[in-house]
Amino acid sequence: MKIAQQIESAAEAFLSSGLPTPRLDAEVLLASFLGKDRTWLFVHSDRDMSDPETEGFRTWVARRQQGEPVAYLVGHKEFWSLEFAVDSRVLIPRPDTEILVEEVLNVPALNRAPCPGILELGTGSGAIAVSLASERADARITATDISPGALAVAAANAARNLGNSRIQFLQGDLFSPVQGDFDVIVSNPPYIAVEDFSRLSREIRDFEPRQALLAGREGMDFYSDIIPQAPRYLKPGGWLLLEIGDGQQQLVEDLLSRSGLYREVAFRKDYAGRWRVAKARKRGSKRG
Ligand SMILES: C[S@@+](CC[C@H](N)C(=O)[O-])C[C@H]1O[C@@H](n2cnc3c(N)ncnc32)[C@H](O)[C@@H]1O
Structure with missing residues (x-):
């Protein structure tokens, strides 16, 4: 033929x-x-x-x-004009997540600080951390994931796109492997509610790692963990930026506001008009 x-x-x-x-x-x-x-x-x-x-x-x-995703078959996916190797150990990076990268780069504290410290929780393929490193050569970036397989993919992507890896990769549950304080903490955590899982397309449901998707009964488990803990790892005036799922804006706003730990809580929509990014600034001048 x-x-x-x-x-x-x-x-x-x-x-x-x-x-x-x-x-x-x-x-x-x-x-x-x-x-x-x-x-x-x-x-x-x-x-x-x-x-x-x-x-x-x-x-x-x-x-x-x-239903196997094209990106897993061809073994790579473009994100932030960089090429990322992907396989079934990592979520395929989504174009909407580029908005989160843009928002991090727009954080005023980041632009003022020389050698800013950035922590990414749940790095997956490394798309966010590597993209940020490609824009801020001086940044001190730490990226975590609970999945050793994901971290292996992320480290390979850092080497592939940055030459020498300027990112410190740490394995563990959320903040558990992390020390020190940062100007920015960024995360695109799992945010699918258990009851919504069966309604996902089979490309996602049957092929992407469940550990990258599922976040408890209401999809809020990771926001509930990250929001109260992040200030302990942020410098005074540091920023927390989170990708959020469709319909989660109000719930995340409530968590941020009720915690009493943040000011300047704001949200940004994606190009389809859905709330996509939450950002908030650590309140007060002392750690924690
Ligand atoms: C939605 S994916 C995001 C991947 C990548 N940052 C992106 O935006 O394409 C969430 C990531 O969080 C990781 N993860 C899940 N539970 C975690 C935990 N308790 N601690 C750290 N990482 C976790 C998953 O392995 C997955 O790589």
Whole structure:
């Protein structure tokens, strides 16, 4: 079969499996499978694929039809114009999370401080920490995750994108491996409520790590843990920035306000108009 026919046939298979972007998926997967880019496919659309190539590509098509995300099949995902290796140990970084990176970079305290200290909780692929390091060469960045597998992926992504790793990676539950104080604490924690899990698309539900998604009965477990503890690890006037899920803005605002630990509580929407980022500044001048 020629390349053009392979694309056609894969796109039809994906359409019949209910995948939302069948043609794009077919092109991206075939290009990656052949180690080329999509332009190469169009230029060589008349080229015959060998039997082993056809067999190998069919396996990918079948996996995609089962819902396996394109990013896991091709093994990488772009975030903040950088390339991140991804596999089933880490959440695939989402474009909306770039807003969280933007907000961290806009924090006034960060821009005033030379060599600012940034702590990321739950780094996954390292997308946030590595993107921040790529923008602030002077930053002292610490990134944690409870999953050793995720940290291995994150460290590889730091090496790949930053050359020498300027990020300290620590394994453990939230703040447990962390010492010192920081200008900014940032986290995109798990925030899916248990009862919403079955309603997620199968791409997410069946393939992405549950540990990266689930956050108790109401999806609030991590906010309930992070918000009261963060000030102990923030410098006076330091900032906490959190990605939040759809419908969680009021609940997170209540947690931040009722804690009495923060001022300047604010939220930012994503480009789809959903509240996406919460930010708040540590109150008072003493630690804790
Ligand atoms: C929603 S993912 C975010 C990954 C990445 N920061 C991103 O934005 O793409 C949440 C991450 O938190 C980690 N995690 C879950 N429970 C944790 C805990 N108790 N302590 C530290 N990290 C945790 C997961 O392993 C996962 O990598």
